[in-house]
Amino acid sequence: MTIDEVVLLLKASQINGLTTLQEIILRSSWEGKTYTSIAFEAHYGEERVRKVAAHLWQLLSDFWREPIHKSNFREMLLPHRLSKTHQQLIKEFNRAATAISLEFPNSPVSLNSRLYIPRPPVEELVYAEIATPGSFICIQAPKKMGKSSLILRVISRANNHGFRTVCLDFQQAETAVFSSLDKFLRWFCANVSRELQLEPKLNDYWDEDMGSKVSCSMYFQNYLLCAVKSPVVLVLNELDWVFEYPEIAGEFLPLMRSWYEQSQILEVWQKLRLVLVYSQEILAPLKLTKSPFNLGLLIKLPSFTKEQVEDLAQRHGLDWADSQNTDSLMAMVGGHPYLVRLALYHLVSRGGLEGNLQELLQQAATTEGIYHEYLRQYVLVLQGEPELATAFSEVITAINDVKLAPITAYKLHSMGLVNLSGDRCSPACELYRLYFRGQLNPVKNFTIPNELGSLHCTDRAV
Structure with a gap:
């Protein structure tokens, strides 16, 4: 047990x-x-x-x-x-609790939710790392893999330790913020100040002769980190938005690395624990000596295992322990957390009848299926990236794994669309193969549904 x-x-x-x-x-x-x-x-x-x-x-x-x-x-x-009586007791408890508090999976799993599935040893590794002075954590996974749900728990654990926490979401920054490095770093410092409930004092530390990066570092070192007595966990969420501006990313990311290096020398920097959260890794070239992504703890969130999918099904009040339902669902969507949760939500919301699973899977890759709204967001992105669309079309129509140009394969893998085995690509799950065959083949006729309008891939719908 x-x-x-x-x-x-x-x-x-x-x-x-x-x-x-x-x-x-x-x-x-x-x-x-x-x-x-x-x-x-x-x-x-x-x-x-x-x-x-x-x-x-x-x-x-x-x-x-x-x-x-x-x-x-x-x-x-x-x-x-667990005896059969105990198993039945848990099943009824799960069914009753789910009926009361069923959550549609369109946002992070709340702290008090029964539907959060830990992925050992991920959580314990991150919790241990944030307790380490001057720690540096990178959390990378495609969209909808559970990064935000994990961050909620990291912040909660840090708060329980008496740490101060700041979570900056770069997608909330206006486009004008990215117009120059100076404007970006001032926005960055001002927002961290307010999150720490400190008065922004940028002009007291900003020096044009020293430059924005040194000014930013001095602001943290001599003001923010000195003004708070406890350690500060700084979460930089949706870092991908910074990647869209190579000139800023090329300066900001090495700055984060330098702060980690300073923590090995100056005690004040040991108060800072940095957590970088992103979906697609930066493709702009950064020298190894400047990149922050080869430091500290790197976490790449894995898919759910069969046991974890069965656990989640049980928490939804479904008894899949001795059935083929788990295998059937995973044959279609793998262990993708969001895709699994969406299926379970619809099964339970339709009465929890397990027989509905086959109907759900038969429609899964069609425009009538429960995944259409999610999948068409990928259509948006690929419509703005014809080369990626062509390459992905090759992957989903091939009988065997396909060798692609390294950068193309890397992009598709970061988006969560393909699995990589060495230099060979295969669809991340059968759902993608079936759905996108109809959307991307032939590529020359590749269009997006009219209701999507003319949004560009930089709208980052995925």
């Missing part, structure tokens, strides 16, 4: 479920942490933690009818298997 199953079973069996502190104690004790450590990390008094824990061990002992305490908790429950 896993700790997730233990927690879920207790939530399902107890009238009042579990409190947040009870769940923290369970999970931390499973990891072998002491009460002192649990109290410190959860920001509770140790006496309260011990009191809640004592009640919890009694509850567990009564439930399993054998003595359970902190020292034997994991040893006692790990060999257990």
Whole structure:
């Protein structure tokens, strides 16, 4: 039995479920942490933690009818298997909870949602890294793979540690901000100041003779990082928008690298923990000595495994453990988190009848299917990139894997459209092969639906 199953079973069996502190104690004790450590990390008094824990061990002992305490908790429950009664209890709990709080998957998975699926060891690696002075994290994955959901949890964990957190989303910046490096860095500093609830004092530190980059660094070093006593986790979200302006990216990214290098020398820079979040990696050439992407911890979010898809289905109230449904869905969409969640949402919202899955999959690659709105956004992007459209058309119509020009293959892979094996490309999932065959073949007749208008790929709809 896993700790997730233990927690879920207790939530399902107890009238009042579990409190947040009870769940923290369970999970931390499973990891072998002491009460002192649990109290410190959860920001509770140790006496309260011990009191809640004592009640919890009694509850567990009564439930399993054998003595359970902190020292034997994991040893006692790990060999257990969920009985059919327990499985049914969890299934009914999931179905009831889902009916109350079903979320349409068009935004990050909220912190209190039951539908967030961890992808070990990703979360623990990131949590450990942000606790490290001067840390540097890069999180890269195509759109809709769960980056924003992970960032919500990173920020929450940082706040629980007493850190200050700032999350800048570059897609919120007006086009005029990118007109010059100086304007961009001033916008950057001003927004970080306000997020830290500090008065912007740019003119006190900006020096035309020193240049924008040095001024920006001095502003952080001598003002922002000195004004706050606790570490600062700075999340730079949607960094792709900066990539669209090569001159600015070519100066800003090496600046981020220099801050990390400064943390190895100056203590004040160890307060800063940088998190860079982006979908498509920058293709403009950067020397290895200037690129920030070969530093610190690099996280590339993986697709869901079969076990994780079954877990998510169970959390939607569907019992797929002994059926072919998981295999059928993954044969169409792989383990893509958004595509899987959208299918489960529609199955449950239509009554949770598992027989609907075959109908859903039969329509999946058509304009009547549930994925059409999502897929046509890719059509938009490819319509503005004829060379990419031609190359992708070659991939989805070929019997075997296709060798493409490295940059083309890299772009399609960063977009999430293809899998790469060495220098060979294949469609990322069967859904893409079937849908885009009708949209991109033949390429010379490739058009987009009238309702999309004439938007260009730089509108970044994907």
